[in-house]
Amino acid sequence: MKGDRRAFLKSAGVAGTIALAGCISSTDDSGSTETPTDEPTETTGGEETATQTEEQSTSTADSEVNVGMVYATGGLGDKSFNDMAQRGAIEARDELGISFDQAQPETNSDFKPAQRQFAQETDPNYDLISCIGFAQTDALKENASRYSDQHFMLVDSVVEADNVANYVFKEHEGSFQVGHLAGLLTSQQFSTANAETSGDSTTLGFVGGVKAPLIEKFQAGFEAGAKYANENIEVQSSYIGSFNDPTAGKEAAASMYDSGADIVYHASGATGLGVFQAAKEKGKFAIGVDADQSKSDPDFKEYILASMVKRVNTAVFEAIESEVNGEFKGGSVITLGLERNGVECVYGQTLGSEIPQSVKDKITQSREDIINGDISVPQKP
Structure with a gap:
């Protein structure tokens, strides 16, 4: 017994x-x-x-x-x-x-x-x-x-x-979707009440927690999606070494914004709260992870374009x-x-309605193409 x-x-x-x-x-x-x-x-x-x-x-x-x-x-x-x-x-x-x-x-x-x-x-x-x-x-x-x-x-x-x-x-698949979104928006002029893209940026950012094969799947998918939107895009990446260091997350994201990134995606747990703080201070955009962070962290809903929701x-x-x-x-x-909605690109509760429908249509199409096998998403950067 x-x-x-x-x-x-x-x-x-x-x-x-x-x-x-x-x-x-x-x-x-x-x-x-x-x-x-x-x-x-x-x-x-x-x-x-x-x-x-x-x-x-x-x-x-x-x-x-x-x-x-x-x-x-x-x-x-x-x-x-x-x-x-x-x-x-x-x-x-x-x-x-x-x-x-x-x-x-x-x-x-x-x-x-x-x-x-x-x-x-x-x-x-x-x-x-x-x-x-x-x-x-x-x-x-x-x-x-x-x-x-x-x-x-x-x-x-x-x-x-x-x-x-x-x-x-399949974190890489959901990350491809938000990377595709970021690549499309950073390649055009996009502005909201509190943040904006420069209109001609070819730089995005990724902040990871601990560097490990799992977290690298987020980075790889994000980079692939961004380049799918615009092959000239480069993604700056930084691994903090912790899932619970918002201060370091903020410093890394701020450096990326200062280097020309309009949008930073994070896969770093509580460290990512610092990414949102940097986005707010810089008047730029961020992409959340795991939960719809425009809802779970509403203080930053004006800066969170979307989240790569992972339905743990x-x-x-x-x-x-x-x-x-x-x-x-x-x-x-x-x-x-x-295919089972285990991962998904979920638009922010405030900014989702401001994203052009033409962009959303392209995100919908790339989702179908990934599921059908027409797009193969890498799992390593």
Whole structure:
């Protein structure tokens, strides 16, 4: 029995525990998150530590399925990747009656104990542990082997194990779409109440978080889409080395704007909030990622042309739904691309209506061409 195995492991003194508490943040329909006011608490067990934010309980009185959420570094409140993952769990709670708890590791070394604590816990037993982000891969390889009867799901990477359901996205396809949009708009005079293009720029910008093959897919797609619009366009790129450094994100984007870029796209989690700040100060445009950031970060809606929405919430919800229905997809790799609306170019809530219809028509056509295989999008810059 899973509970008996966990009890044995605990009595044997397995290292790596964290305090777990039922916790969620409330979200509205747009996916924006109310950042919790409680400070993170940290408990050390053995040689490893993990951090979790305690908020209000997620418990559902008659819940039969419990889920543990282990977020990427940067945590909740990034108005992007982690918040979208949490949104999927909230949707599952509201529609399927599950309960979930969540851990917010601060560093990559926290992933292993965070996953492990959920796997060891007996009150409640966690039916599914959702591991959000490619950086959790190595930790999950070890934990999936150690806890072979525990179900896990992983976003953005693949662990080949019968107890892991893997969800990956075609980020390069969605990034091609926003690159196509940026290339078309920077090649013409386009102005709104607060920002404008120069009309003859051939420079765009890309700000990445940590340089890794996954994030390079965003860059590669963006560059390909921009050149599809105008072969003379060059994309300046900068990797910050963190998904939670808005100050560095702002500095990188400001430098790009000063060098002639009208539009900067980011794939950098909370670091991207600094990109939006730079766009506002420079009177230029930005493109968001993962969530519709014109809604999740409305302070900058006048500068966000569009977002490359990556529906991590869909992956989380589908994994939980499969668990609830007794149809856990262990050992599988589920891919979400343009054809399933797993990724999509979503126009900003304020600026979308100002983008010329002729430009939107071209974006629609390139989407169809990618799905049909008429456009092949690279995955490496």
